[in-house]
Amino acid sequence: MPRATKVFLILYTIVLLLITIHWFSPFYLLNFDQENSLPQLTDEKDVVILSEKNFSHVVANNRYVMVDFCAPWSYYSQQLAPEYALAARQLKGKVMLAKVNAYEERGLKRKYRAQGHPNVYFFAGGVKMDSYTNARKRDAIVKWTKTKIALGVYTITSIEQAEQLLMAQFTTVLAFMDSVQGQDSEELAAASKMNTDVLFYQTTAVDVAKAFQFDQEIKIPALILLEKESQHLSHFYGPFTKYAIANFVSVNKLPPESDDHIDY
Incomplete structure (x- = not known):
């Protein structure tokens, strides 16, 4: 074999070896993972x-x-995190966005039947009303949430709620x-727009x-405050x-000043 050919083969082998070492080195893999993984440093102050x-x-x-x-x-929790944080910033003052580490808080996970991750719930007045299953994007989260808070009247079906x-x-x-549909529900919804603080x-x-002490013989529709x-x-x-x-x-949304509270 000519000398020049031997030198070329040696140099080619060395270069190939260096490329292989670089590709599989732990430092390169770490950098590759960081560049291709989802963002970990998310501003979640809100x-x-x-x-x-x-x-x-x-x-x-x-x-x-x-x-x-x-x-x-x-993976999906990581994917949601930055978009959820952006939505929290945009909705600040209107809706609180919060999170629970379901891996650590097993009791809460069981109580609210949070199967899979992420599992996002909407609460109105302390009541778990609905699950968010739309796109994991800020705009979708904000739009869906604004729709929920604009409902005016929420339907509850369980003793737990x-x-x-x-x-x-x-x-x-x-x-x-x-x-929960029809004229009575429409009148209730219209009244809710006139008392938005309730x-x-x-x-x-x-x-x-x-649970709310409605009398068994009460005429329906009935209402309490x-x-x-x-x-x-x-x-x-x-x-x-309405x-x-x-x-x-x-009349009744303020604390009674005396025993002569007004019922209508």
Whole structure:
């Protein structure tokens, strides 16, 4: 074999060896992973961290809350994190965006049946109302959340939701009806727009009605208001129209000054 050919083969082998060492070196792999993985350094200053210690208090004392049950090792949780943080910044002052490390907070994960990661829930007045399943993008999160807070009236169906509502620190209106659709529901929704500082709910569930002390013989549709400071229940006896309901709420949403509390 000619000398020049031997030299070329030696040099080619050395270059190939150096490339192989560089490619598989731990330092290169680390850099490759960092460049191709999802962002880890996300500004999450507007996202509230929840745990077993503060979850109930935060949810019960904030009108609207989104909670992301996430896992640090989950690809989809990592994918959502930066977009969720951006949405939190945009919704600040309107909706609180929070997160729970479901891998560490197993009790909360079981309690709220957060299967898979991430699992995002929307709470209104302390009540778990819905799950977010749309795109993991800021604009989609913001749009969906604004739609939820604009509803005016929320439908509750379970005793679990009723218990959450009773624990919340908000003045609440609950209507017990034959149907959550139709004229009565429309009148209730219209009344809710006239008292935006009060949370409105509706139900057809007998168990929920019992939790709020609706009489078994009461005529449906029926409505009560729970004033948050005094925990006083006021029963509505007027015509089920938006103006009558709105007037009832306006009068009864403040703490009673005496035993002569006004029920309509």
